Amino acid sequence: MQSSSKLFPVALMSAELRGDLSEDVYRLKPGNSPDFSVELAVTRLGLAGQEDVRGEPVILLHGSFSNRRFWYSPGGIGLAPYLARAGFDVWIAEMRGHGLSPRNLAYRHNSVADYARYDLPAIAAFVAEQNPLPAHWLGHSLGGLSLAAGLGGGYLPQAGIASLGLFGAALGRHWLLKVPPIEWSARLLLKRFPVLSGSRLKRGPEDEPVGIALETLRWQRLFGRFGDVERDWWAGLQQVTVPLLAVAGEGDVQCTPQACRGLFEQFAAPDREFLSLGRGQGFQQDYDHVQMLVSKPAQEEVWPRVRRWLEGERQAPRHEAQGQSGAAIPAVP
Template identity: 70%
Template sequence: MQAAIMQSSSELFPVALMGAELRGDLTEDVYRLKPGNSPDPSVELVLTRLGCFGAGSGGVPVILVHGSFSNRRFWYSPKGLGLGPYLARAGFDVWIAEMRGHGLSPRNQHYRRNRVADYARYDLPAIAAFVREQSGRAPHWVGHSLGGVTLAAALGGQYLDDDHAASVALFGSQVSRVYWPLKVPPLEWGGRLFLRRFQVLSGSLLKRGPEDEPIGLAIESLRWHGLFGRFGDAERDWWAGLADVRVPVLAVAAAGDHQDPAWACRKLVEQVPGAYRHFQLLARSEGFSEDFGHIEMLVSKAAEREVWPLVSHWLGRGCLPERAAADALVR
């Protein structure tokens, strides 16, 4: 990465080009955005733009959003491997977002309070606006796990609409798995009090990934899953709002995913109107080579052979490959 910070052109908010590099056959531009649109003005977000050297511009823009305890390396390894490089080599204009305090994005002043509500209401719309400004068209979105949940929140809260989302793909994303102890109010309240003693959840200590997560996310999740909880914030019911979505939404679930089970992933997309919702199960019963797992659905040799082409087909044509088409539309 170049040490110099270069000013970048944007009429939306301050943006710095942190570096422009050639990584083998890939071009890598790293931007730091300072939207200034949230109650915490210190928030800065980093986007990595990938292209294929010599391919020129004009590719369909797609934004990749990582899950919890993760960063851009989920999509783009230091060796130039991953779904991000695959899509760039296929001609897409690839943007990889890193949430507040993850990867190259610095921790904001009120980092411990960060919630999905903040990502959905403030950060994703700012990212969408910048990518649209740079590419000249509405981007497609792909989110994994918490990244997909955040995208669902943004859709349900009407923070992203068809001006800033050409389509949305949710991989291993759900909010319906039941944690029965949290349905007992004293246990939920006690859990919140206990968690407030901490600043972060450590990804390394929990063996969940390379990044930490702010404790605000955990407290927010407890509220969603409580006895009278709902997928939303104090102002909006995101779950109910999904019924008003007018953007194509694809939910992809993995049969071997025990963290975010297929039935729950399907239940999330079933909130979207029938004309816009699609579902795909990655399972032997559906013609795939294995029952994929939560991570393996996007990061594995089998995913490279079978899932990445599915993503490219969806982004380029707005539908699933013919093999998957029969069960794609949730009716």
């Protein structure tokens, strides 16, 4: 089968029409990591009959226990179709072992370091080959942390990025894990399992490799850091200047607004906005970790804000957009 790329083997797995949308699913085999069995599924959404019309590319990364359906339901609903209908060239990536991406040989040991060092650069290179315009990257939860790791580690070149959107992305502060015996016990317990079941844990439709959980423990332990053995990603974020939108949900107990702001503040981007979704800020509800992007109210008041950000319409960060009385300016859907 002829490759769809000159960079590395890429197979066009399917090309379908989904109502007013065209859906092309590619499977990339970049061969750039120690595990050469890694294959990555990337879905491109466009308007039916306008497949050759390409606006600015937007690359979407799902979070943990998830897949492309977080962005794009079988019925054609989601932020991805919304942006495709708005004229963007939308690409939905699925991390190794998730969704249409088959499980690699070393699946148990997959980590954010693998995503950042190997997978994101391959996805970026393939999308750039198909559409040379700078790409907007949007990541939810672990997808956002993977983007932060890729940029903080210098694996993902800033020159090819138009803007960055982080949704419910934060480094938690679990202080009990700073106590060595507790961290050791947690590590020993996790090592008994090859995967963490999303359905059993009621966290989502996908499993997660235990390598992700063990990596998180390394970040949280005493003297731990957000990075790998070679690079300090956290420190590297101070060199990242791409336009940044960070979104937090006031009802999110998994990645609280305070924790999301901590990650947001580490970036050096002069063009940036922090958006906290809650009634106190003029929104319909206090959004939780999933509702911020997957809910009827999000369709009405969050998606349009994201679209306007991508189109270049900026506003001052909410903590700066306050009058002398200290009252925040209400959000405008």
